[in-house]
Structures are given as structure tokens and as C-alpha cells.
Amino acid sequence: QVQLVESGGGLVQAGGSLRLSCTASGSTFRNNVIGWYRQAPGKERELVASITSIKTNYADFVKGRFTISRDNSRNTVYLQMNSLEPEDTAVYYCKEIQGLRISWGQGTQVTVSS
Numbered sequence: 724q725v726q727l728v729e730s731g732g733g734l735v736q737a738g739g740s741l742r743l744s745c746t747a748s749g750s751t752f753r754n755n756v757i758g759w760y761r762q763a764p765g766k767e768r769e770l771v772a773s774i775t776s777i778k779t780n781y782a783d784f785v786k787g788r789f790t791i792s793r794d795n796s797r798n799t800v801y802l803q804m805n806s807l808e809p810e811d812t813a814v815y816y817c818k819e820i821q822g823l824r825i826s827w828g829q830g831t832q833v834t835v836s837s
Contacts, residue, residue: 736836
């Protein structure tokens with residue numbers, strides 16, 4: 724059974740930085756697509772960034788501010804978030820796609836104060 728555990732969320736002032744981690748267990752990991760999503764109160768969940776074994780993809784609203792990376796030796800994907808804005812406040816989730824199987828983590832709260 725695949726388990727994804729996010730960590731690294733918290734409260735930060737606008738302009739600050741956080742690094743989120745998503746650690747997987749029970750999957751092949753290195754060949755899988757991992758995505759970071761976020762959901763703010765009253766809004767739909769949206770893609771923030773994703774990473775495969777060869778490329779990364781970012782939503783327009785985080786380009787130049789967030790960086791996604793992976794360490795296959797640790798089964799972990801990171802989301803480095805810089806220049807945070809109050810609009811980035813949300814619960815951040817990671818998602819793993821392995822073939823037809825999709826797994827989600829429980830989420831980690833990010834709150835950016837103005």
C-alpha cells in the first residue's frame with residue numbers, strides 16, 4: 724500500500740520561504756509522476772508543480788518562485804517555495820501516479836501572513 728507523507732508546512736510572513744517534503748513508501752517511486760497540489764478554503768484543488776524522471780512542470784502562478792525536485796534515494800519530492808504571498812495560503816498535497824494508481828497524501832497547511 725502506497726503511503727505519502729507531507730511535511731514542512733507552517734506559518735510564514737509574506738516574502739518568506741518554506742520547503743515542503745513528500746516522502747513515499749510502498750511504491751516504485753523513481754519512475755512515477757509526483758505532483759504538488761494545493762487547495763485554499765472555498766476553492767478547488769489546483770496543480771502547483773509536477774515532476775517526472777526527466778522534466779518538471781509549473782503552474783504559471785508559481786513560475787520563478789517555486790522549485791520542485793526529487794531525491795530518489797530518499798523516495799522524497801521537495802517543493803521549495805520562495806517569495807511567498809498571502810494568496811499561497813492553502814493546504815498543500817502531494818500526489819503520486821503509478822500507472823493507473825493514484826495516491827494522495829494527507830496534506831500540510833501553509834499560511835502566509837501579510
